[in-house]
Amino acid sequence: MTSSGTVATPVDVGEETPYVGAKAGRGRKHDPGAKSPVWVRIVLAIICLLWIIPTFGLAVTSFRNQDAATNSGWWTSLSPSHITQFTLQNYGDIFQKASMGEAFVNSLAISVPATIIPILIAAFAAYAFTFMSFPGRDILLILIVALLVVPTQVALVPLLKIYGQLGISGTFLAIWLAHIGFGMSLAVYLIRNYMATLPKEVIESAKIDGASHFQTFWRLIVPMSTPALASFAIFQFLWVWNDLLNALIFIGPGPNQPLTVALVSLLGQQGQGWQLLTAGGLFTMILPIIVFLSLQRYFVRGLTAGSVKG
Amino acid sequence: MLIKIVNALLAVLGGVAGAVVLFYLLNKFAEILPSRWEERLKPYLFLLPAFAAIALYLIYPTIQTLVYSFANAASTQFVGFKNYSDLLTSSAFQNTLFNTLLWIIVVPAGTIVLGLMIASLADRLRPSGEKFAKTLIFLPLAIGAVGAGAIWKFIYAANPPTQHQIGLLNGIVTGFGGNPVNWLQLSSGRLNSFLLMVMLLWAQAGFAMVLLSAAIKGVPTDTLEAARLDGASEGAIFFRIVIPQIRTTLVTVFITVLIGVLKTFDIVYVMTNGNFNTNVVAVDFYNQLFTNSNAGYAAAIVVMLMIVIIPVMVYQVRQFRAEEVAR
Known part of the structure; x- marks a missing residue:
């Protein structure tokens, strides 16, 4: 999502549900084999074009040389006579002049732990909520639900002061901890809702066989919860990778800056040339787009399940 | 390296x-x-x-923020409600609140209408076409707001009339013989704010579409068949049968987008930094904290944001309890 804070999606991860372009042809009002009306296809084609043109313009510009990119619109380059203005120079420049390569490594070093650690912590909490009974369980669970919608901005001023006193501003640790804290309620919520759909008998029989909670968790529940863990992982990864607010506040420009911060400084200095901004922009998007396209099925399943049930 | x-x-x-x-x-x-x-x-x-x-990253800081909101810029002395009264009486902040209100009114509703429209149209395509169209429209969600900023600069950019235009919108305007418009500085009728909202709609419509599409597919076919046999038009079926049955999903999408809009920071920060009358609360918060080094104002702004969100929170908790009972 586009703004700071975890997306408070009040959905849970349940049984298999249709994902993007679902094969759910059964019982549809229109025979899926039949041709759709022409107007439907035309309207959708126009919408798709409108959706892709902005990104397409960026992609084209990123291969144009500086002179062409600053002095004419990208659409003028589409005629065959302009083939000479295309170059790979911009992609070389973003590594040399804008240290985007370093920023890429930083983004990975921030996003990977900030995705895996909260999942692990949340999975343990979700296990306790689902399979253990203890006083205060319902209240604590409701607290998690209530915190889903809290904007993370409420935490930033005091955290910044604490980080200043501890002297950890600008470090990876500072932003990891922030993302772990901010993503935790959504993680616990999503994973618990999924675990609640698992058959209780499995746990009971494991208990009878003498397995401890720790063993049951690792050997049974984690493997069975993979869809929920994966869908939160994608959510959190995309969110952390694309996050700007927390990156600006806890890390800021400098040697540890992630791609978003590096890109914002390119956005600010348009004098340097539009072509760098475009190559940098596209470079920033590549990994999330790959993650998204290859794991789309999990992502959408996590999004849709539950909310559709109700 | x-x-x-x-x-x-x-x-x-x-x-x-x-x-x-x-x-x-x-x-x-x-x-x-x-x-x-x-x-x-x-x-x-x-x-x-x-x-x-x-506790460390949400609960304690929230309480501390509440305390800071009653203290001065450096959080060294309590000033009572001064931060709140200063903000609420300043015309700049009133403007910011008004802009945020516009975002709240336009974006969640717009996202739902767009998402519903695309979902129900794509539902009528063959599966391969449906998958392609949906992936394309869903994709901006992965791109993120900073990337979206880079992309949309090439839509809204304006050069002086003597030069060639590199922004698509002005390319079209000048192509028809018009004069280039500096879109993002055009605050009359809040046009520039609406142009920024278009970016958020572009980014989020896919999210609404995916949820609503799954909900539409979940509507039992027999109710649709029965209505069709009774001679109901497709429009009537959609509004009288489909919409009521996907109400829960509509509310879910609405709340999610609403919360997202209240916190909207990146798009506005990247495109205008709140200048030209486009400021919204989250950007104002950031600028109060960093540009003006006023932790008191910044804290007061987020406390007000939090107050607006409390009803949503209450609704969420109620909804959750109802679901748990049904489980």
Whole structure:
């Protein structure tokens, strides 16, 4: 999502549900084999074009040389006579002049732990909520639900002061901890809702066989919860990778800056040339787009399940 | 660079291994206790890291923010309600509130209408076409707001009339013989704010579409068939049968987008930084905190944001309890 804070999606991860372009042809009002009306296809084609043109313009510009990119619109380059203005120079420049390569490594070093650690912590909490009974369980669970919608901005001023006193501003640790804290309620919520759909008998029989909670968790529940863990992982990864607010506040420009911060400084200095901004922009998007396209099925399943049930 | 990569790898391994070891130790600790205590204590030990994170990063800071909102710029002295009264009486902040209100009115409703429209149209395509169209429209969600900023600069950019235009919108305007317009500085009728909202709609319509599409597919076919047999038009079927049955999903999407809009920061920060009358609360918060170094104003702004969100929170909790009962 586009703004700071975890997306408070009040959905849970349940049984298999249709994902993007679902094969759910059964019982549809229109025979899926039949041709759709022409107007439907035309309207959708126009919408798709409108959706892709902005990104397409960026992609084209990123291969144009500086002179062409600053002095004419990208659409003028589409005629065959302009083939000479295309170059790979911009992609070389973003590594040399804008240290985007370093920023890429930083983004990975921030996003990977900030995705895996909260999942692990949340999975343990979700296990306790689902399979253990203890006083205060319902209240604590409701607290998690209530915190889903809290904007993370409420935490930033005091955290910044604490980080200043501890002297950890600008470090990876500072932003990891922030993302772990901010993503935790959504993680616990999503994973618990999924675990609640698992058959209780499995746990009971494991208990009878003498397995401890720790063993049951690792050997049974984690493997069975993979869809929920994966869908939160994608959510959190995309969110952390694309996050700007927390990156600006806890890390800021400098040697540890992630791609978003590096890109914002390119956005600010348009004098340097539009072509760098475009190559940098596209470079920033590549990994999330790959993650998204290859794991789309999990992502959408996590999004849709539950909310559709109700 | 190599050192950088090695450091990053070590950081990743260290962080993840640290979390695993933490749980191992917590579990070991529980196991050395007498077994009656072990059973009682274990749930809390499993919850401890999660709630420590939440307490440290959400609950404690929220309380502290509330305190700071009654203190001066450097948080050294209490000033009562001065921050609130200063903000609410300043015309700049009133403008910011008005803009935020516009975002709240336009974006969630717009996202739902767009998402519904695309979902129900794509539902009528053949599966391969449906998948393609939906992926394309869903994709901006992965791109993120900063990337979207880079992309949309090439739509809204304006050059002086003597030069060639590199922004698509002005390319079209000048192509028809018009004069280039500096879109993002055009605040009459809040046009520039609406243009920024278009970016958020572009980014989020896919999210609404995916949820609503799944909900539409879940509507039982027999109710649709029955209506069709009774001679209901497709429009009537959509509004009288489909819409009521996907109400819960509509509310879910609405709330999610609403919360997102209240916190909208990146798009406005990247495109205008709140200038030209486009400021919204989250950007104002950031600028009060950093540009003006006024922690008091910044804290007061987020407390007001929080107050607006409380009703949503109450609704969420109620909804959750109802679902748990049904489970």
